[in-house]
Amino acid sequence: MGTNTTDNFSASVRLTEKGADLCIKDQQLEHYFADIGTKSQHTTQFVTENHVKVRTPDQVCSDPLKVRTILTNHPVWDEYDSRCIGCGRCTTSCPTCSCYSVFDVVHNKEYRVGERRRQHASCMTGNFTDMAGGHSFRDKTGERLRYRALHKVNDFKARQGEHHMCVGCGRCDDRCPHYISFSNIINKMADQVELTLKEEAANV
Incomplete structure (x- = not known):
């Protein structure tokens, strides 16, 4: 889907048999690792192929x-x-x-006490497209x-x-x-x- 590469990262880690290789892009992070390990030639690698192929x-x-x-x-x-x-x-x-959908929870009708909550909703579930008057789509x-x-x-x-x-x-x-x-x-x-x-x- 073309989302396998990015330049928007601060550091990357690659685990090997010898340990962990780090590639640090953000200079502010370097002092945290200054006294750890040795210099490495590690460069960030991205996934280049997947066994599942899609054509949009x-x-x-x-x-x-x-x-x-x-x-x-x-x-x-x-x-x-x-x-x-x-x-x-x-x-x-x-x-x-x-x-998401929004619904009201009534705690006390007499004093009009309640709260409005937001709940995760989905276009794949029933009632997602329900409207006033009993109308529904899909x-x-x-x-x-x-x-x-x-x-x-x-x-x-x-x-x-x-x-x-x-x-x-x-x-x-x-x-x-x-x-x-x-x-x-x-x-x-x-x-x-x-x-x-x-x-x-x-x-x-």
């Missing part, structure tokens, strides 16, 4: 609106209406999910998963213009009780966009 939709189509148009009502999401149980474990483990879990997937690897980057919201950590893959792989979903999205574009080009 923007790699096959540079227009995020076109990606959204292709995938919004695509049947690729139908299988998740039964596979996904809407437990929200994928979003509660995600380092970039921060949605009742099916496949629709919720579509919303989440498009937000993570299409809409966020379209608005912010730099990186996708998904950082590729794989926590959601590990936490899902029904073994739904978000990595596979991203690849499916890219495959369907590519297939649709080829079909449109062939019909011109």
Whole structure:
């Protein structure tokens, strides 16, 4: 997902059989290690390859609106209406999910004593989109998963213009009780966009 490198760090540590090698960028930290160990040629290294490969939709189509148009009502999401149980474990483990809901706790009605609390919420769980008057959106879990997937690897980057919201950590893959792989979903999205574009080009 392109999040494996950064220049924004103060120091890095690499553990070896001989001990720990340090690379210190922040000069203010150097005096803490001045009398420890010996000089090392250690340089910071980043992950260069992962056994799980993903291809995002923007790699096959540079227009995020076109990606959204292709995938919004695509049947690729139908299988998740039964596979996904809407437990929200994928979003509660995600380092970039921060949605919450607000509710009131009444301690004493007579004296109007209570408190307003903020609680972690998730677009993958039921009632998240409930509105006044009993209106609700995205009742099916496949629709919720579509919303989440498009937000993570299409809409966020379209608005912010730099990186996708998904950082590729794989926590959601590990936490899902029904073994739904978000990595596979991203690849499916890219495959369907590519297939649709080829079909449109062939019909011109």
